[in-house]
Every structure is written in C-alpha cells, then in structure tokens.
Amino acid sequence: MVSTYLSYNMVTRDLQTSLKRVANDSQVAANRKYYEENIGKVKTVDDFMGDYRLYSYAMKAYGLEDMTYAKAFMQKVLESDLSDQNSFANKLTDSRYRDFAQAFNFKESGATAQTSVQTDTMLGLYTQTMADQGDAVTTDSKYFSSMMDQIGNVNDLLNDDRLRQYLFKSYGIDDNYYSRDLITGVLSSDTSDPNSYINKTLGPQKDAVNAQLQDAQTRYNAATNATDQANINAEIQLYSGQLASLQKYYDMADAFQFNADGSVPAGGAQTAAQKVTINDLYLSKQDRLSTATALNETAYFKQQMSKVTGIGAIFADDRLYSYIKTAFNQGPGVTSDMIASILKSDLSDPNSYANVNGKADPNILAMAKAFNFRTDGTVDAGQAVTDAQLDTISNGYYSFYNDNQDAADDKAAQLYKTALADVKSVDTFLSTANVRDFALKAIGVDPTTVSNFELRKILTSDLSDKNSYVNTLGDDRYVTLVKAFNFNSSGDVSTPLTAQSTGVITAIGSDYTIQKTRFLTGTDLDKAKSDASTEVGYYSEQMQKIQNVTDFVNDDRLVNVLLTSYGIDPKSVTKDFLKQVFTSDLNSSSSFANQQTNSVWAEMRGSLNFDASGNLSKADSVGIQTKGKLLETENKYNRQSLEEIQGEANNGVRLALYFERMSKTITSAYDILADGALAEFFRVTFQLPDSIGSLNVDKQAELVQKYMPMEDMKDPDKVKKLINKFTALYDMQNSSASSSALSILNGSAGSSGISSDTLAALNAR
Known part of the structure; x- marks a missing residue:
C-alpha cells in the first residue's frame, strides 16, 4: 500500500492538476454540467431547494453537506440580508453560512433609490452647484460690463450668447422665442424720437392697449355689480400685463445708446448709469443671492x-x-x-x-x-x-x-434626505417635489424646464448602452442624475452598481478582520481590531465610489483589504498583474485570471464588477448567481470531491488535505477541538490518546496551544511540516485502511461540523 505521506505529496505536488483530474471525473463532471445547465433557471429559494441535485451540489461545495436535510434552517440563511449585521446568516458564528448566502442572489441586498454615499454626493453636488451659480452670476456681470465697452454694433451683442442671454434674463425675454429684427430695432431706437423703430412698431400697440386699459378702468368705476366688477378687473389685469410686456422693450431701448443703424456712438454702447441699470435688473431676476448681489447692494x-x-x-x-x-x-x-x-x-x-x-x-x-x-x-x-x-x-x-438662504438650503437638504426614504420607484421620485426638485437643482437644471415624461425616460436609461435615451441627449448633467440613483428599466429601485455588492463588501470586511486578528490576545488584539475596523470602514465607503479598475488598484488600502481577506500577501503581486486579473473574461478559459494556477484569482475577479475595459459594469450573472460565484461554487465542489475521493483510498490523505485547507481559517485552539477531523489530526500528529477528550475543554485548548501553537497556522512552511509529521505517524498508527477518521469525516462531510449556535437555532424552531 502506498504510504499516506507519498499519497498526499502526489496529490499536492501539482494540486491544480489533481483538481482538474477530479473535475474530469465522470460523476463530478456530470454534476457540474447539471448545475451549470439548471442554476440559471432558478428564481426562488423554493425552486432551488426543490431541485435536490442542485441544492445538494451547492451544499457540498460549501462544506454544508451534513446540513442538507435542514431546509427550513437553510432557507433562513439564503434569505438573509448580508448588508444587515443582525441578519440570520451574519449572526451565525460559522462563516460557512454567510459564504453560502453570499454565493446566491435570492435576497437583493441593498436595493435602494440612493446609497448613503450617493446621497452625500448629491448633497455635496447641490452645495457646489449653488456656489457655482453664484460665481457664474458674478462672472457674467463682469463679462457684460467689460464687453459692452468693446462691441462695435448691435449684432456683436446679439451674436454673443453670453451677452444676449444676460440681456434677455434682465428683461424677462425667452432666448428660445424672440424676433431678431424686433430686438435689433428696439436696441437701435431712441424712445424720445417719434420716428424711431420702437415708436413706429410698438407705439401703436402700446397706445391701443392704453386706451383699452383706460376704458376698462372707467367701466370698472361705473359698475355697481360685484360680478361685473370682477370681470372688468380681469380685463384690467390682462391689459396691465400686456402694457408691462411692451414697456420692457422701451426700458431696454433706454438702457443703450446705439445709433439708428445699430452702430456704437463715440460715447460707447452704454453709459455707466445704464450699465448699473442692466446689472440691477439682472441680479433682481436671480433666484439666489450671490456675491455679485452683495457687492452690488453694497455699492448702491x-x-x-x-x-x-x-x-x-x-x-x-x-x-x-x-x-x-x-x-x-x-x-x-x-x-x-x-x-x-x-x-x-x-x-x-x-x-x-x-x-x-x-x-x-x-x-x-x-x-x-x-x-x-x-x-x-x-x-x-x-x-x-x-x-x-x-x-x-x-x-x-x-x-x-445669505443666512436665510443657507438656512433654506439646509432645510431643503434635510427634507430631501427625509423624503428620499419613501422613494421606491421613479414614480415616487417624480411625485415627491422635495426629492425631484432638489436633485434637478443639484445637477444645475431648472425643475420647471423638464417634464416628468422626459425625466422618466432619462432615469430608466441604461448608462452602459450607448444608444440609451440619456446617452443620446449629449447632456452630462442628466448622466450625473442617472448615476446618482438606482432605478432599473422598469422604474423600480435596484441594487446600486458598485465595484462590489454590499453583501460581498461585508463579507470581505469580515474575512479581513479575521485575518488581521488571528491568534492575537490582550492589547494586541484590541489594537488589531481597532485598526481593522478603520480599514474595513474605509473599504466599505470607498468601494461604493470606485468607478474603474485603475482607481481601485491605485488605492493601496483597498487592495490590501481585498487581498488579505483572500489570504494573499499584497506585496506578492504588482498593479499590472491585478489589472489583468480584474479585467479578465471569466467566460474564457484562456483569460488571464483563468490561466492562474491558484483559482482564488478567478474567484476574486468574480467578486468585482468591472468589464474588460476596467469600467464599472453589471455583474455577469447566471440566474441567481454571478459568473464569479458559479466558478467559486464549482471550485469548492471539486476540492470537496478531491478530499472525498482520496479518502476512499486513504483516510489519512483526506485528513491531511482537510487540515491543509482549514488551516487558513483556524483562529484559535477551540476551532481544533470543535472539529472532529481537526481534533483527530492533532491527536495523531502528537501521538496523544483519545482520552484527552475527557479533559476540561480549556485544558484541552492549553494542550493544543502547547503542542501546536496557533501562530504557526500563518506560516505555510510550518503547516507543511505538521502535515508531513501527521502523514508519517498516521501510517505508523494505522496499519490497515480502516480508521476512526472515516466516520469522523463522513459525519462532517469535509466540513467543520455543526456548530453550537447552529444546533441552538435548530432546537429553537
């Protein structure tokens, strides 16, 4: 019989080849094929659990084969919201349940109109936009005053968009609907000259309206019936409005000195007093106070x-x-x-x-x-x-x-945040003024200038589709608006498009903390926890802001958290390597990530939502699993199958393989004692009698720490030496193929066993 030591080394000398050999096993391949062909059809937890072949495949992959029977328990796991630290899966101390829930998308974690980061960004954008608008008013006022000393004729004024819009804003003229000839004639008119363009063109209209107004006022004074007075008063308001509309052209003409041919006289297009008049008018038409307003009022x-x-x-x-x-x-x-x-x-x-x-x-x-x-x-x-x-x-x-204005802005921001909680669709966004108007103002759009019909088409656009409605508008403001909210094509709220999902970010943070605090005690543990908490908080916040792979790999803190959580030394890889991994196509067996000997890189790639160009993109999904999670599930299943197959020939090899895999997750001596297979590995390695199991558990933990210091689990060389020692002693202790380890491993199915809180949860049902 081939020794345990030799058999183990034959398997692990080229572990990836061994795993490929297992993957090609007819039964394993058939199970994988069935899983791949059917997992995309699953829509609900009931669908999933109702297909025993699918369900048991996934349970085995995550080391939960012994819990396959506990469907009610596992349903609660799968329906857990991993973004909630108090959810069922997150409260279980055994991380396998959290990993299992994270592998599927039954619970769309974090579906919301805006994340906290998006809300903060929107609030900041509002503040910046308001400040920019104030700065623009100041700049435009200076520009108008300066350029009016340089223009040579009326056409120079009307051909300059900034000058024309400044003028029209001052007098309430719509820049989209105006007569060029009329404005040119008005600006070139002398209102005191009865033969000027304005008096000959608009004068008769003004006289006619004045006559109608005087007649109406006379009739109003003579009327004794309240109804008649109300009707006549409506006429008076109409004529007064028409007269005001005509008068603004006269006021405009009086604000300039253009000659009748539109040229500028020797004294300039405007006097200093006329410039002040225009400036006062322009500032009075602004919705918000600005520095320009303050300066103007101070000068006055x-x-x-x-x-x-x-x-x-x-x-x-x-x-x-x-x-x-x-x-x-x-x-x-x-x-x-x-x-x-x-x-x-x-x-x-x-x-x-x-x-x-x-x-x-x-x-x-x-x-x-x-x-x-x-x-x-x-x-x-x-x-x-x-x-x-x-x-x-x-x-x-x-x-x-501007104190009142600042207070109004603060109130608007608070009302926005409060009302946002009730926004569950585009419809509620459009019908909630405190949200709709605030968001539009934040991107620099006047809420009165865009219809709800238009906004619906914008907010339900797919930014990744260059032909989508918002992308055809050519207006970056609306692209910003779409990015700020998480509406799908149906107008419902959805999970935000971020570099990683909320559930994955939570799991990464948990794994990082475990890695950074393993085997520490006392003040060292407290400091490590505090430092880890800081890094996890940074990771959680920044991963919601990352827009492309370059930004990600250039942030050493983010890379350190991600790689450490997967047990990879951040110093062992380059940024170029990471970029190639994180932009790989997992659907291609020849892609960079899939060509790596360590499958963890492909799994890590699958956790990130970047496309081949390195930009944010929706995760490549296969039904209720992303492509990355499907790959991870298959890899885990292959590993479990490898250990199982080796155990059929030599249970010592299975134990050694199991210990090698679990050594990366062990955090204390109690993890060894709580796992029957790991405890057997420990006893065989140090030739201890089974009777030590009758000792007080704390005494047992002291023995584990004495013989097998937990800190050694961080060192691959020391782990290898332990396995070599185990394989040699296992053969000495087991002269035949039978071993108590078989029953232990069959009971745990290559897993960590049923934890105490799992049993408690089951008993509580």
Missing part, C-alpha cells in the same frame, strides 16, 4: 448714503432699509419704528433706546454706533456714515446677507 448703499439727510430717506428706499436690517441681523419682527428709535438714540444717554435694548441684542447697539443721525433723525449731507462706519456696516452685511 454707499452711493445713496452719501445723499441722505434724514432717516426718512432710508425708509423710503427698500434697498437701503433692507441692507441695514441685514447688516445688523434684524429679523422680520423688527419694525421701521424700532429701527428709527435705534438710529436716533443718544448713546451718551444710558436710557436711550439703543443702550437699553442693546444689552439683550448687541447688534442694536452696533447699529446705533454705525450711524451719525441726530436725535431728531436728521444729519448733514454726506455725514450719515464715515468710511470706517461704512466698512463696519458692509462687513456685517457680507456676514448675514
């Missing part, structure tokens, strides 16, 4: 305050009054009478309004100090404020002018 305040001779002028000018209230953070409850009392306060009088009320609100006292009005409210022209006081006032304005 300084100019007007030089003319003020009494506080009445402040209250007569809404812009001045508003500026002062804002500069000193006075809310809507503060009346003009209160402001007047502050400005007229005698600060040398402790009983003055400002001194008394300034104790509760320092801004009141600051306001009184910032102006020089007498107690009767008057001041000499040019003396209302000094330059130093102007600086104080303007600094206050810059500090507070």
Whole structure:
C-alpha cells in the first residue's frame, strides 16, 4: 500500500492538476454540467431547494453537506440580508453560512433609490452647484460690463450668447422665442424720437392697449355689480400685463445708446448709469443671492448714503432699509419704528433706546454706533456714515446677507434626505417635489424646464448602452442624475452598481478582520481590531465610489483589504498583474485570471464588477448567481470531491488535505477541538490518546496551544511540516485502511461540523 505521506505529496505536488483530474471525473463532471445547465433557471429559494441535485451540489461545495436535510434552517440563511449585521446568516458564528448566502442572489441586498454615499454626493453636488451659480452670476456681470465697452454694433451683442442671454434674463425675454429684427430695432431706437423703430412698431400697440386699459378702468368705476366688477378687473389685469410686456422693450431701448443703424456712438454702447441699470435688473431676476448681489447692494448703499439727510430717506428706499436690517441681523419682527428709535438714540444717554435694548441684542447697539443721525433723525449731507462706519456696516452685511438662504438650503437638504426614504420607484421620485426638485437643482437644471415624461425616460436609461435615451441627449448633467440613483428599466429601485455588492463588501470586511486578528490576545488584539475596523470602514465607503479598475488598484488600502481577506500577501503581486486579473473574461478559459494556477484569482475577479475595459459594469450573472460565484461554487465542489475521493483510498490523505485547507481559517485552539477531523489530526500528529477528550475543554485548548501553537497556522512552511509529521505517524498508527477518521469525516462531510449556535437555532424552531 502506498504510504499516506507519498499519497498526499502526489496529490499536492501539482494540486491544480489533481483538481482538474477530479473535475474530469465522470460523476463530478456530470454534476457540474447539471448545475451549470439548471442554476440559471432558478428564481426562488423554493425552486432551488426543490431541485435536490442542485441544492445538494451547492451544499457540498460549501462544506454544508451534513446540513442538507435542514431546509427550513437553510432557507433562513439564503434569505438573509448580508448588508444587515443582525441578519440570520451574519449572526451565525460559522462563516460557512454567510459564504453560502453570499454565493446566491435570492435576497437583493441593498436595493435602494440612493446609497448613503450617493446621497452625500448629491448633497455635496447641490452645495457646489449653488456656489457655482453664484460665481457664474458674478462672472457674467463682469463679462457684460467689460464687453459692452468693446462691441462695435448691435449684432456683436446679439451674436454673443453670453451677452444676449444676460440681456434677455434682465428683461424677462425667452432666448428660445424672440424676433431678431424686433430686438435689433428696439436696441437701435431712441424712445424720445417719434420716428424711431420702437415708436413706429410698438407705439401703436402700446397706445391701443392704453386706451383699452383706460376704458376698462372707467367701466370698472361705473359698475355697481360685484360680478361685473370682477370681470372688468380681469380685463384690467390682462391689459396691465400686456402694457408691462411692451414697456420692457422701451426700458431696454433706454438702457443703450446705439445709433439708428445699430452702430456704437463715440460715447460707447452704454453709459455707466445704464450699465448699473442692466446689472440691477439682472441680479433682481436671480433666484439666489450671490456675491455679485452683495457687492452690488453694497455699492448702491454707499452711493445713496452719501445723499441722505434724514432717516426718512432710508425708509423710503427698500434697498437701503433692507441692507441695514441685514447688516445688523434684524429679523422680520423688527419694525421701521424700532429701527428709527435705534438710529436716533443718544448713546451718551444710558436710557436711550439703543443702550437699553442693546444689552439683550448687541447688534442694536452696533447699529446705533454705525450711524451719525441726530436725535431728531436728521444729519448733514454726506455725514450719515464715515468710511470706517461704512466698512463696519458692509462687513456685517457680507456676514448675514445669505443666512436665510443657507438656512433654506439646509432645510431643503434635510427634507430631501427625509423624503428620499419613501422613494421606491421613479414614480415616487417624480411625485415627491422635495426629492425631484432638489436633485434637478443639484445637477444645475431648472425643475420647471423638464417634464416628468422626459425625466422618466432619462432615469430608466441604461448608462452602459450607448444608444440609451440619456446617452443620446449629449447632456452630462442628466448622466450625473442617472448615476446618482438606482432605478432599473422598469422604474423600480435596484441594487446600486458598485465595484462590489454590499453583501460581498461585508463579507470581505469580515474575512479581513479575521485575518488581521488571528491568534492575537490582550492589547494586541484590541489594537488589531481597532485598526481593522478603520480599514474595513474605509473599504466599505470607498468601494461604493470606485468607478474603474485603475482607481481601485491605485488605492493601496483597498487592495490590501481585498487581498488579505483572500489570504494573499499584497506585496506578492504588482498593479499590472491585478489589472489583468480584474479585467479578465471569466467566460474564457484562456483569460488571464483563468490561466492562474491558484483559482482564488478567478474567484476574486468574480467578486468585482468591472468589464474588460476596467469600467464599472453589471455583474455577469447566471440566474441567481454571478459568473464569479458559479466558478467559486464549482471550485469548492471539486476540492470537496478531491478530499472525498482520496479518502476512499486513504483516510489519512483526506485528513491531511482537510487540515491543509482549514488551516487558513483556524483562529484559535477551540476551532481544533470543535472539529472532529481537526481534533483527530492533532491527536495523531502528537501521538496523544483519545482520552484527552475527557479533559476540561480549556485544558484541552492549553494542550493544543502547547503542542501546536496557533501562530504557526500563518506560516505555510510550518503547516507543511505538521502535515508531513501527521502523514508519517498516521501510517505508523494505522496499519490497515480502516480508521476512526472515516466516520469522523463522513459525519462532517469535509466540513467543520455543526456548530453550537447552529444546533441552538435548530432546537429553537
């Protein structure tokens, strides 16, 4: 009989060849073929468990053959949400159950309109877009003012998109629907000349509407019936609106100095005052306050305050009054009478309004100090404020002018996050204003300019299809919108397209932590756990942001977590190697990943959602399994079959192979004791009697640690020496082919046995 030592080494000398030989075994090949042909047909857990051949194949692959009978238990495992740490599979200490659940997609883990990362990105995008819009207003204002000194005629103005849009925004003209001839004529008109284009073209319309308005007002005054008055009032509003629409063209003409032929006169297209008029109009039409608004209002305040001779002028000018209230953070409850009392306060009088009320609100006292009005409210022209006081006032304005806007933004963001929880489809997205409008504003789209019909087509587009609706628009803003949400082609929420699924990320983090904390105790264990937690947290967050394989392999922290979780030394591979692995086509036997002697690379590749170009792509699926998980299941089945086949000839070889495989997962001496096959390996290796099993379990653990230090499990050379010692001693102890190991392994089916929490869960049913 060939010795155990020789048999083991014959198998492991070229393990991949041995595994291929097993894979070609007629029965193994037939089972694999059946699995591949039928797993894609499975839709539900009941379908899966109802096909015993499929179900038992997978159970054996993951070392759970002895649990095949426990269908109710395994159903709970398969239906576990692996993104939830408290789910059934995650709470079981035996990681085989989590690995088994992770191999299938019965529970679409993490289906949501947005992940937390996507939400944070959307909030950040909103903030940035609002800031960019403010910057754009400032830039556009400067551009208009500068370019108006350089243009040579009306056509130069209308041919420049930025100038034209600035002008049209100021006067409320739709850039998509306007008459070029009309605007050219208006801009070249002198409104005081009865023969100018505007007066000859729009003058008659204006006169006619004025006449209709006057007639309506006369009829309204004469009407005694409330219904008649209401009808006539509607006419008045209509004529007033028409008159305002015509008047804006007159106002526009008055804002320029173009000659009748459209050329620019010697004095320029605009005077300084006309530029101010346009700028004021443009800023007043903005939905949001910006730095440009603050600068403009400050310039206006300084100019007007030089003319003020009494506080009445402040209250007569809404812009001045508003500026002062804002500069000193006075809310809507503060009346003009209160402001007047502050400005007229005698600060040398402790009983003055400002001194008394300034104790509760320092801004009141600051306001009184910032102006020089007498107690009767008057001041000499040019003396209302000094330059130093102007600086104080303007600094206050810059500090507070957009506080209400910031508060509104914060509220909008909070409402967005709250409402987002109820978004389960494109329909609810479109019908939830707090979500729809916020998202559109975040990408720089006016919510009123796009229909829900259009948005539905956009949000249900497939970004990976170059012919999908959103990709044909040629507008990156809408591509950003689609990326920010997880709607499928039917409009339902789906699992986010990330470099790895939530369940896989969770499993990787768990495996990484196990690898980094193996065999540590005390403060070393505490520190390792803390460090691992930091890295796992980083991995979990960043893997939801990764967009391509280059970004992934260039992040050493991410690579370290992934490779360590699979038991690979990150220093043993290059970035180029990883790129080739992670872009391999698992459907091709000649692909780089499939050509590696260690099948773990193909399995690792299968956990990542990158296409051949290295970009994010939907996982290649075979029904309820990804291609990567199908491959992993088959590899595991082949390994289990190899051990089983070897055990038929020599149970010592099976034990040695089993120990070699499990040594990578052992974390303590108790793992050895809890597994009958591993315990047998230990006893044979160190020639210990079966009676040690009657000792206190802690005493047994001390013996394991004494004879077989757990730290040695990290060292492949020491593991090999242990196996060599076992195979030699096994033959000495077993002169025949029979061994108690056979019953042990048959009971565990090459697995770790039924753990205590598994039994407890079964008993609790």
